[in-house]
Amino acid sequence: MQLKEFSVISSxxxxxxxxxxxxxxxxxxxxxxxxxxxxxxxxxxxxxPTHLVICLVIAMSLWSKASMRTVLKNLVDGLSEVWITVGQYWRVPSKSSITEARQRVGCRVMSRLFHLVVRPCATAQTPGAFLGGLRLMALDGTVFDVPDTVTNARVFGYPATRPGTVAAFPKVRLVLLIEAGTHLIVDALMCPYRIGERARAKKLLRSVQKGMLLMWDRGLDSYKMVQATLKQKCDYLGRIPKNVKFTVEKVLPDGSYLSWIAPDGKSKKKGGTKIRVRVIEYTIDTDAQGQTYRLITSLTDIECFPALLLATEYHRRWEVESTIDELKVHLLGRKTLIRSLNPREVVQEIYGWLLGHWAIRSLMFQVAESAEISPLRLSFTGTLNIVRRAVPKFQGLQIDEFPFFSPGS
Structure with missing residues (x-):
């Protein structure tokens, strides 16, 4: 039997x-x-070409532990099977060619794609996504290591360490806005480590609006945060640091009370005035002493939003921590999460990472909606494994052969 001759193609x-x-x-x-x-x-x-590089950058998060060439092979595996049947072979570009292609494409296109596709998706039928008609949103940040190169260190910086010691890796700070009922990341900002979470978090308020209830932890609380949230006509529910004191103006029947928060110096110079808030205090018995929480909120209607309900719902803010865990542990699972050696490619890779998470969570939401269950009941890791297998399998199908859905519907 004679071996069939293969022709190299540039398809x-x-x-x-x-x-x-x-x-x-x-x-x-x-x-x-x-x-x-x-x-x-x-x-x-x-x-x-550019569109293939974009797909490759997204796929880097799906096969996070594989080399770049292996990721590309996995990405076009289904197409390769079709080409082989007709005696054609697509030569996988070298590592240096892939690097040059990523540098040529840059990060702006990935950022633009992210902002084109991400959005809140929960409906009134999505379990746990709304409270009193308000869409539950959560805000928080995290940091992660990037490769220790001269350019990464110069742009992103190292965390502070004890005198005489140096941190092992530069770090990037990432602040996320998520939809609590679906774990969908609807906006994100990254910055060098030296820039605090508060500054970035306040910029993310561009994506909140009327009909939302935004939750944040005590590290993000400030007069400016409250003022900027109200400017967006968005309601809020945030935890307050221990050192912040309140004057009780009026005690409400459910045990909460009305008070005021005063503007900081800079806000006062710009015309900022005190803002009325509702304060909710409660204790969780975690040990002999218990832990006291203090929340402030713009929701003053105690009939629709009693203190016990808000205190209970506030702990849904931890959904953002679960989302960060999905990103850093289940999706990537690398010791050093980012592999890129230069800042522009770091930013590009992070947007690909966020888009990979969006794709998985979006598919989970669609499946959960059809099954009339909460998307948080589905396994993120299980869905990731299904997507890895589905990418090459779907490449050989025609639209009318798709088993579950039609693209673009």
């Missing part, structure tokens, strides 16, 4: 073909629009 690989399995989460049209919006079209035909 045009479309993003819609590569990510068919994720089409309902990240539309091919959105990738095309992001490329157009950022003028990221290549001037000549390339082996790694």
């Amino acid at each position: 045009a690989i479309e993003s819609g073909t590569v990510l068919k399995a994720l089409e309902t989460a990240i539309h091919a049209q959105a990738i095309t629009q992001a490329i157009a919006d950022t003028d990221s079209n290549e001037e000549r035909k390339r082996g790694l």
Whole structure:
């Protein structure tokens, strides 16, 4: 038997073909629009066109422990099977070619794609997503290591250490706004380690609006935070540090009371005035002494929002911690989460990471809605494994052969 001769091809690989399995989460049209919006079209035909590089950066989070060439092989595995049947072979680009392609594409297109696709998705039927008609949102931040290179260290910086010691890795700070009932990340900002969470968190208020209830921890609380949230016509429920004192203006029947928060010096110079707040104090018996919590909120209607209900719902803020765990442990699972050696590629990779999480959580939400259950009951790791298998399998299917859904629907 004579071996069949194979011809090496440079096939045009479309993003819609590569990510068919994720089409309902990240539309091919959105990738095309992001490329157009950022003028990221290549001037000549390339082996790694922009749309394929975008798919590759997203896929880096799906196969986080694999090398870049292996990720690319996994990404086009279904297409490769089709080519082999007709005696064609797509030569996987070298590591240096992949690096050059990522540098050419940059990070702006990934940022634009992220903001084009992410949005709150929960409906009134989504269990636990709303409280009294208000969409539950949570805000928090985290830090993570990036490779210890000169450029990464200069841009992102190291955390403070004891005199005579140096931190092992530079760190990037990431602040997230999530929809508590779905774990969907609806906005995110990253910055060097030296910039605090509060400054970034306040900028994320661009994505909150009327009809939402925003929850934050005591590390993010400030007069400016409350003022900026109210400016967006969004309600809030936040924890207060121990050192903040309140004057009791009026005690309400449910045990909470009305008070005021005064502007800080800078806000006062800009015309800031005191803001009326409702304070809720309660103790959780975790040990012999118990732990006391103090919350402030803009919700003053004790009939619709009694103190016990708000105290109970506040602990849904921990859904953002679970989301961070999904990102840092279950999705990536690397000792050093980011692999890129230069700041621009670090930012690019983080947006690919966020888009990978969005794709998985979006698919989980769609499945949960059809089954009329909470998306938080589904396994994130299990869905990730399914997506890994589905990406190549869907590449060989036609639209009318899709077993569960139609792309673009």
